[in-house]
Amino acid sequence: xxxxxxxxxxxxxxxxxxxxxxxxxxxxxxxxxxxxxxxxxxxxxxxxxxxxxxxxxxxxxxxxxxxxxxxxxxxxxxxxxxxxxxxxxxxxxxxxxxxxxxxxxxxxxxxxxxxxxxxxxxxxxxxxxxxxxxxxxxxxxxxxxxxxxxxxxxxxxxxxxxxxxxxxx
Numbered sequence: 001x002x003x004x005x006x007x008x009x010x011x012x013x014x015x016x017x018x019x020x021x022x023x024x025x026x027x028x029x030x031x032x033x034x035x036x037x038x039x040x041x042x043x044x045x046x047x048x049x050x051x052x053x054x055x056x057x058x059x060x061x062x063x064x065x066x067x068x069x070x071x072x073x074x075x076x077x078x079x080x081x082x083x084x085x086x087x088x089x090x091x092x093x094x095x096x097x098x099x100x101x102x103x104x105x106x107x108x109x110x111x112x113x114x115x116x117x118x119x120x121x122x123x124x125x126x127x128x129x130x131x132x133x134x135x136x137x138x139x140x141x142x143x144x145x146x147x148x149x150x151x152x153x154x155x156x157x158x159x160x161x162x163x164x165x166x167x168x169x
Contacts (some may be wrong), residue, residue, distance in 0.1 A: 018160035038073050043093045045109055049140050058113060058138035059148055069147035071098060071138060082147075103128055105136065 038056045039047040042137045050056040069082040079086040079098055086100025096108040099122055099130070106118040116136040128139035129135070141147075 003141045036075065038075050041075065041077075041090075042073070042096075043090055045094065048095060049109075049112070055141065057141040059141050059145070061137050061139075064115075064134040064137045067139075070141065070147055071100070073098075107138065110137075113137060127157055 020122050026093045033040070036053070039050040042050060042056075050073070050074045058071050058073075060069040060071055061067045062069070071079060071081045073088055073096075074080060077087050077089055079088045079100055081100050084100055086098060088096050088098045091106065096107045096109075096114070098107055102122055104120045104122050104125075105116045106120075107114040108117045114137065116138075120126060121128050
């Protein structure tokens with residue numbers, strides 16, 4: 001009727017609390033154009049290594065020796081790991097920065113993979129390697145290599161550590 005508010009106002013809701021706003025969902029990947037392999041977004045030597053393997057999956061060894069997980073570089077800076085999702089970016093021809101969990105990992109290209117030369121806390125940028133700590137490493141995963149599993153934990157899925165003294169179930 002003549003005294004009714006315009007339809008857009010009729011649907012408006014009062015803002016409560018801190019005024020949450022609707023966020024538009026990201027467009028589906030098809031709307032961004034044709035998919036490109038992630039190695040088209042990597043520096044030449046990284047690209048060559050991933051292209052030869054047919055993927056950008058690296059087996060991860062936190063202590064530099066035993067493989068205890070994996071990381072996968074995906075398009076547009078997206079990183080997927082056996083622990084959580086994260087991001088990656090090119091720092092130089094030989095260096096990618098991979099950020100996941102609480103850390104930003106400075107990954108320097110080496111034969112068949114990389115070494116995490118430096119590690120920083122993502123929240124404040126402080127160096128987080130302990131002086132005597134071995135450096136983490138990654139190796140490109142060949143198509144036929146199995147994904148590493150932590151003992152008794154399934155396919156690379158991290159679980160929270162138990163408190164010392166807590167009874168194991």
